[in-house]
Amino acid sequence: MFWTLFSLAAAPFVGSFIGLLTLRLPAGRRWIATRSACDACHRRLGPLDLIPIVSFLGLRGRCRTCRAAIPIRYPLLETAALGVAAWSALAQSGAMVPVTAIFGWGLLAVAVIDAENLWLPDVLTLPLGAAGWAFTVSLGLRTPLAPLIGAAAGYGALALVAFVYKALRGRPGLGGGDPFLLGAIGAWVGWRGLPTVLLWSCGVGLAIAAIISLARRRLDLARPLPFGTFLAVGAWLTWLLGPSPGAS
Template sequence: MLIAALLGLAGLLGGSFANVVAHRGPVLWGFANRPERATGRYDLAWPGSHCPSCGHGLGPAELVPVLSYLALRGRCSACGARIAPRYLLLEALGGLAGLSAGLLFPVPFAFFVLALLLLLMTAAAVDSETGYLPDALTGPALWLGLLVSATGVGLDPGAAIFGAALGYVALRGVEEAYRALRGREGLGRGDAKLLAAGGAWLGPGSLPFIVLLAAFSALVVIGAQAARGRSVEGGTEVRFGPYLAGAIAALLLARPLVPPSVAALLGAP
């Protein structure tokens, strides 16, 4: 339990940093414009955490993951501007990711799992807000999976490499086929790279289940939106990255909880 608690704390802090990456990363990667208030140096470390509306610098009491957001009721203490719910969501998910990794997996594999989950949720946040899945997030997720396999605490290296290659080629094939049939973009390269990362962590046998679970989740969300009156047509953009990231995370966390026969059906080695 001590390891799980420590990983839960690390996940809370990691979720807080994930918010920094999700907010500033798109600017650094060229996906978004630099904030008007930002002058001089601008990166993940500088300027310090502040309210994007009024520029108020956040003190230590305003930087406690989850608790600060709840205490402030989602508002800036200086100007009262609304703080995006994504800040609370990523911090809470980070804490849950760390706790789950510590409870479900042995050390040191649990540490690697937490790192992957933090990368996945950051990638999902960036894609949902910008429509891009940057290499700066999908690349480390992929290479971390291959590294873990090489250390002997994850998949067999051959299965990890084959899973990564097959995942990338499969979605690239779907992307090219869609472009040929419809004459426009469907899936992006980032989706293929993210599925490659899933293949490196879960193996080639898991790829159909990742895609099916992601597609099912997307259909459920789209159906719920349509039921609330949102217009959904053939050309409606669906950012698939968050669903892929969620499916990879769900299948990874499910493996220790299901019988070996079910885990084998889901592609476990």
């Protein structure tokens, strides 16, 4: 119960940080060791302004000083992070609860940034892979070499696909960050889980493309889709549900 309560209590604060991260990192703004402030009046926010979800509701979505609208992304991501923690608690037990939540929170951050900016920053994907090695090895889920093999297999698979596509079509078919993200995922799920991650990812991607096509009456094939977001969904489901027997 300790790990479950800890994860649930930490989740909204992690979600608030993810909200800040997904705004500042793509904009090239400082996000480490900086005080939170209103983007409109630049007043530094106090403790009463920073209580996840509660402050947004209490202030009715407005800055206490200038009444500027607080981005809705903050309570949404705080709630999403809480949902990740709750799902982790339902699916795991003991120390696996916060470990699973940490993986989910990392995937949530990269998924949002890629969906909004078509960009997967190495400053997030590389530590995510390192955490996968550290947690899976320390908990006895993998041997020390296994996560490294998974990371190499994940990176190599998408890097090869990107190279072949560019050689045949003369233009990039994957973002440069996608191989690094699949490599980081491989450190968590192992090489046996990678085919299932790709199956989930492609399924989600095709579903999203179909919805977009129906909404717009036609599908713009030249418009890129955030494959990193789909990889994040596939990684989360594979971690929770395990690799498909046919894929592994």
